[in-house]
Amino acid sequence: MAAGYVGLEAGRFASPGILLHGPGAPWFHVKQAARPRGEPLRRWLGRGVVPAAEAWCPRSDGAPPGGVSRETPPVGALTFHVKHGVDEVSEPARDPIQPPPVAERVFGLRLPLAVRYARLLAEHGVVRGLIGPREVERIWDRHVLNSAVVSELLPEGWRVVDVGSGAGLPGIPLAIARPDLEVVLLEPMARRVAWLEDVAWELGLAMSIVRGRAEEGVVRERLAGSDAATARAVAPLARLAQWSLPLVRPGGRLLALKGASAAEELTRDAAAVSAAGGVRSEIVSCGGGVLDAPTTVVVIERGAGTSDRDGGRRRRKDR
Numbered sequence: 001m002a003a004g005y006v007g008l009e010a011g012r013f014a015s016p017g018i019l020l021h022g023p024g025a026p027w028f029h030v031k032q033a034a035r036p037r038g039e040p041l042r043r044w045l046g047r048g049v050v051p052a053a054e055a056w057c058p059r060s061d062g063a064p065p066g067g068v069s070r071e072t073p074p075v076g077a078l079t080f081h082v083k084h085g086v087d088e089v090s091e092p093a094r095d096p097i098q099p100p101p102v103a104e105r106v107f108g109l110r111l112p113l114a115v116r117y118a119r120l121l122a123e124h125g126v127v128r129g130l131i132g133p134r135e136v137e138r139i140w141d142r143h144v145l146n147s148a149v150v151s152e153l154l155p156e157g158w159r160v161v162d163v164g165s166g167a168g169l170p171g172i173p174l175a176i177a178r179p180d181l182e183v184v185l186l187e188p189m190a191r192r193v194a195w196l197e198d199v200a201w202e203l204g205l206a207m208s209i210v211r212g213r214a215e216e217g218v219v220r221e222r223l224a225g226s227d228a229a230t231a232r233a234v235a236p237l238a239r240l241a242q243w244s245l246p247l248v249r250p251g252g253r254l255l256a257l258k259g260a261s262a263a264e265e266l267t268r269d270a271a272a273v274s275a276a277g278g279v280r281s282e283i284v285s286c287g288g289g290v291l292d293a294p295t296t297v298v299v300i301e302r303g304a305g306t307s308d309r310d311g312g313r314r315r316r317k318d319r
């Protein structure tokens, strides 16, 4: 790096809600996420957010371009530089998309697909508002791996409906880790559905994406008889059971990814879960030995005696 430039980690410039770090292109995120349309970055930096006159991203040849570079810096060089008159040089920031070693245990030979998904989330997912910029740092443990380890609870060949898939969590990591599953992503918001379609296409994943709400009749018609429903950060357990249990066959399961609130929710919503057809409930920890913080899942089985119009009719094959 050139002398005369003080290297600062991009993240240090961030004010709340503004992403200045990220894989690939910090300037791009500034432009997209924070900078008023059309305003030169130089002026934006001069606003007291960064007390500096000139900023640039490192180019692949290492030379300061003089002004803001629009070249995407190479991975591992996610540093934003401010001309400051101080002879200091920074280390390149860690690439948050580098998978941790445990990722190979979870995804095996399909790890490259998981890396591509993590990168899509971190780059386009942030810009498209699917995940917050602060999530990029913890994309693996809190999102991709946290979701994929739920596959421990899914027998081979099951059809799984991911209710309220949003950014594709947990459905897409599950589909990557377990190509034997038939994964259906269910999401009502058009913008998110478009994102899910883009990701499925980019990754070449054979999966169905259904636009709708779990409780809608037409959705029930289409998805009833699934083996399991997954849901993360969608609704309190009572509502989730009312929405999702009608989508699974008798004996099938709702897998609700919950955090520390799992036990409390299960106690609080026991009556509603039972009224929705849930017969056996338990709290299971997934990913022990892989994740520092294993994923807590509330597992609710749908009772054999419960009925809805299509329950069990659409089973793919006898299991």
Ligand SMILES: C[S@@+](CC[C@H](N)C(=O)[O-])C[C@H]1O[C@@H](n2cnc3c(N)ncnc32)[C@H](O)[C@@H]1O
Binding pocket: 163, 164, 165, 166, 167, 168, 169, 170, 186, 187, 188, 189, 192, 212, 213, 214, 215, 231, 232, 233, 234, 243
């Ligand atoms: C907070 S986001 C969580 C997204 C994703 N599961 C995750 O963990 O990142 C909740 C998602 O549930 C969807 N959602 C809300 N109500 C729903 C319903 N009745 N049926 C299906 N999806 C629903 C929302 O559109 C949104 O995408």
